[in-house]
Amino acid sequence: MTVRWIRAALAGVAALALGLTGCGDGGSAATDRGGQVTVFAAASLTESFTKLGRDFEATHPGTTVTFNFAGSSALAIQITQGAPADVFAAASPATMKTVTEAGDAAGDPVTLVRNQLVIAVPKGNPHRVAGLADLARPGTKVALCAAQVPCGAAAGTALGAAGVRLTPVTLEQDVKGALAKVKLGEVDAALVYRTDVRTAGDELDAVEFPESARAVNDYPIVVLKRAGNPDGARAFVDYVRSDAGRAVLTAAGFQAPQGQ
Structure with missing residues (x-):
């Protein structure tokens, strides 16, 4: 048995002891x-x-x-x-x-x-979007979250409550993606959370709509x-x-x- 082997063995025992000490206190995070x-x-x-x-x-x-x-x-x-x-x-x-x-x-x-949905539009609302029905106007480009994402599920509930059917030009995997499409000018509007439009500051406006009360997310x-x-x-x-x-x-x- 070499000295090197003995030192390695002792080091292993010490490491194990420390590990057990860490586990034993139930919360030594x-x-x-x-x-x-x-x-x-x-x-x-x-x-x-x-x-x-x-x-x-x-x-x-x-x-x-x-x-x-x-x-x-x-x-x-x-x-x-x-x-x-x-x-x-x-x-x-x-x-x-x-x-x-x-x-x-x-x-x-x-x-x-x-949290509650709003319609995010460019500053000044150039397309005069006043509610969900306006999103279905011919030529209007809309971004939504994908259906499996909470903001997408909420959007589906709100659109259903309003009796509005539309075909989005993009389905995003999270609400930030949908918001970015409006910021970049790639779409005319997006259904996102009220809090997200607020983070955009002066870049975007938020259009409130009554059906959002039917799709509030906990x-x-x-x-x-x-x-x-x-x-x-x-x-x-x-x-x-x-x-x-x-x-x-x-x-x-x-x-x-x-x-x-």
């Missing part, structure tokens, strides 16, 4: 992952959660929040296929259900906020079962649901959950 919290969140939460992530890091020294923003349906599939994540914030209960039914949630999701959030940092995940969820977190979300145009 800061030790295990350097305080990293990985959040998968709906694309429409990009601006709000980015700010909340910075605020959370400031109030939790040593913690780093990493985001994956995309369409909720795509994120849900990634999670069920084993993508490493601590928290999931979806733009609809239906997409959250994909995760909960797969057994990937650590508990019951809670509704964080609500945004559930949950800590994930395979979270590498469960303590950090719970702390982040608590923070975004706190008064400070709600203030950021409300300022962005999100609505409080029903009954709150």
Whole structure:
């Protein structure tokens, strides 16, 4: 038995001991992952959660929040296929259900906020869009989210309530994609969330329509079962649901959950 072999064996034992110590405390997330919290969140939460992530890091020294923003349906599939994540914030209960039914949630999701559709149009509304019926006018180019995406499902509900049938020129995989088409002048209008038009500042206008009340989306959030940092995940969820977190979300145009 060589000295080198003995040193290697002792190093292995030490590493195992450290690993067991990390597991034994039931929540040494800061030790295990350097305080990293990985959040998968709906694309429409990009601006709000980015700010909340910075605020959370400031109030939790040593913690780093990493985001994956995309369409909720795509994120849900990634999670069920084993993508490493601590928290999931979806733009609809239906997409959250994909995760909960797969057994990937650590508990019951809670509704964080609500969001409502508007028609995004170029500044000044040059095509004089006043409601959903105007989107079906000949020659009008419209962007929608794909049907499996929460903003697409909501758009389908609203259009159905209005009795409007239209053929979009593009179906986007998340709401940011639909919004970008209007910004770039590739379409005349898009059905997106009120919060997304607000993030566009002076670039776009929002046209409200009554049928949007029939397609309000609840945004559930949950800590994930395979979270590498469960303590950090719970702390982040608590923070975004706190008064400070709600203030950021409300300022962005999100609505409080029903009954709150």
